[in-house]
Amino acid sequence: MERDLFTRFQPDADALVARLSRNIDDAMLEHIALNDPVGSFVAVYLEELREIRDDGIAPKWPWESMEAVEFATYEDPDSVTGAWHGVRGHWARAFAAALLLRAYGDDEIASTCTGVYYPRLMTLLESLRSLDAGLEIEAMASLAWLVLRIHERDSEDSERIYFGLGILDLAVRCRNFDCDASIVALCEWLVTEEKRLFQYRHRYRGESYRECSQNWLLRADDPLNSERWVRLGARLAASTRTGRSGDAARSIGRLLSGEARPNADAGSNVV
Template identity: 30%
Template sequence: MRTPDTPLLAVPPALVQAFPPSLNGLLDLARAYATTPVLMEMARADYGEQVDEHFAALTRIRETGEVPAPIGWVPQEVLELCRWSEPDREETSEDVLREHHVRAFACAALLRAGAEPANAEAVWSHGPTLAQMTASALALGPEWIDVLGGFLTARLAQPGLADERPFFAFALLFLAVTARGGPLDGDALATAASWAIDEEAAAAAEYFFGSPPSRAPWLLRIDVSDLRDDVWRSFARRMRDEAPALPPAARDPILLLAEAMLDG
């Protein structure tokens, strides 16, 4: 399995240029939508336990943009609980938007906390958190996609993701595909797809001690939690559906990758 000493593969320069690295931009945007009612809803998430303490800690994150390192039960517990929330499509558009802002703030704070070495043992399941964050970014619009991409290019330049690193690589590729018509051309997308494949292959080789299963779904074969595999598959389906409209150089690599993820 990957360790903190495992060499990192470089993020393709075109992705770095398309999504300028910023560890703080995602949380900063989420903070702008974390109204007092949003924070109070989050503070009550743990069955109403320690509401005042959670609310105060969440408010500090909103006001300062800094996450505790090391992080404690307060506010980690409510951040993790709100991470799993699922906006109800049958509610009003205003309610759905608020629920995405709740989830986005929770996920952004957890992802930013996970980038702090002092939280290495406390904050984990980065992959499922990223899946939830990516789904909310898609719902909330292009500005969220841009800052999430910037967080990913910054985070992938750091150690500490271990076996979950390929999920960050795939998410970055997925954002680049959904932002087609933006700054990446076909050759750049094809290079990004090859890089994501290399990231997954390196992680799988270590995770399975050199003998990864050949027929297991790509990427999901190394999912240590499988908590949000359905979300990852939804991204692969969208990538597959959008592949025909991509530039010719990227079409086949993106389609093959998506289909490999949906197998099994």
């Protein structure tokens, strides 16, 4: 089902990196490179980032500037002062986050990953929302590619649901995405996936339903920065999108925000 569903979003590994690259200047790349934790390789990292920006694709893995790129995603452009406050900061952060997610789709990078990547997804979504630059189609394409890559490696991977939620957030607010059936199908997949994670947690970890949050998703996976996902749910719940897709997205939003409660042993219908 995953391939049939996510193929509807035109999977493309480099679509978002290529589109973001058009708006990234050398000063933004230097800002990212300066996150080098050692401080000795800024020039090397800057050259590598220029190559990525100019070609619109990431180079052969592994690439050396990955750690600096990751540190760049920790910044909050809405909180800092100076040149990287606001729009320019969000362009730089979105570019960095898109690069990391693109890297995660590569087997060589993923095999060395000891953490999780979905927090970088939230960073990307927040910057794209702040920029409001019409990048939703490219972002959905890149995330759809990533979901399929994760599924090929491990069909039980719990991170898939977060990237599915990211696609839903983008699809609902995309002015140029009119495929209601795809959004409804995505919402149905999200419910099924959350149910699978929930049942795994309580069957194999031996935890009772009362021992964890009753919020949909939070009860199944204890995500990092859970309050940011709850806020995403509130935004979905407040969506003004019409039709069945709007109804389905709002149902997911109410579950994720805690406004509605899932069944104790399953999910909940979304339409």
